[in-house]
Amino acid sequence: MKFFIRCPAWCRVPTWETIRRIGELPMLGRASFFAIVFVPIVVGIWPAVRAAVGAYDDVLRRVSVVLCKTSETVACGVEDLRQLTVELAQQADEVGLHRQATELDRAMKVVRGQSRNLRHALARIREDLRAQSLPSPKLPSVWVCGYFGALFVLMGHWSYHAGAPEKVRKFTRAEYAIEARKDRRATTATTEEVNQAGREADDDYDRLAREALWLRLLSGLCYLVGIVCILVMVLLQARAVVRAAGG
Incomplete structure (x- = not known):
């Protein structure tokens, strides 16, 4: 209690009332729990996806080799054939078969040209195969942010339900004051007494909303980190959409 009195103002800011309002935000509801269930399933099958991509790359690599x-x-083979042709041309020239030697040399030039074209075509095919190679896929950052955001939101929910008083979890401040006035009015109290009951209920609610300091800080911090992760996820997804649209 003494520490609570001496603690700085920032320690008293995240009351259970504030944390309850944060926890009721739509973005922290079913989508977060869906992410915390869906992402581990994707992580479980992701090695199979990477293995499939790796197998495709292995096939391309073997074909390239x-x-x-x-x-x-x-x-x-063409070089061996060229040397053999040179020898045959020399022998033909020595025995006076100049025309045959010339035709043999011309045919060899055609073979060498076709061989060069074939090697260029094979080189182009290899480059095309290299361009079709797929990088090993990594788990998208959007899913990672979504998972950790959902995890921290879940921790915030847990610490809220573990530390927040039942009356704060059950009633809002206005509802708690209305219930107090209603109970006092049932005893045929005067208007001033009814209003006094409402003020006392408001003070009591404020006291309840400031209990369990460390759980309040833990819950508020978890919600804050979860919201930041979700916002980062939204920004990453928006950037991906803009890129896909050619922006």
């Missing part, structure tokens, strides 16, 4: 080896094999 095969194309690379094929290109190297074609290049080596």
Whole structure:
């Protein structure tokens, strides 16, 4: 009690009345509990999604390796054929078969040109396959923020129900004063006595709303962090929508 009297003003700001109003915000309702149930399910199946993407990338990688080896094999084969052609052309030229040597050299140039075109085509296919490779997907930041926001909101609800007095959880300040006036009026009290009962009920409600300081601070902090996470989630989603729209 002495600590409560000496504690700074900021300690007394988040009363149970204020925390109750925060907890009743629509954004902290069913959507938060849906997120805390839905996100763990997604996290559970996410490794399968990453494995599927990884398998797709492995197929592309293996095809790219095969194309690379094929290109190297074609290049080596053409080089061997070129050397053989040079030797045959020299032998043909030595025995006086100049026309045949010239035709053989011309045919070799055609083969080399077609081989070059084939290697260029294989290189383009490899580049196209590399462009189609998918990055390993990470869990979207929106879902992460939504999950932690829902988790902190749930902790705020728990600390509220654990620390808030029953009368504060059951009645608002106005409802509590009305009930007090109604009870006093039932005893045939005067108007002044009825009004006095209302003022006493208001003071009593204020006292109840300031009980359990540390649970109040815990509940208020959890709600605050949860709201910040939800707002970040909304901003991230809005940015994603703008990007998808080409903005």
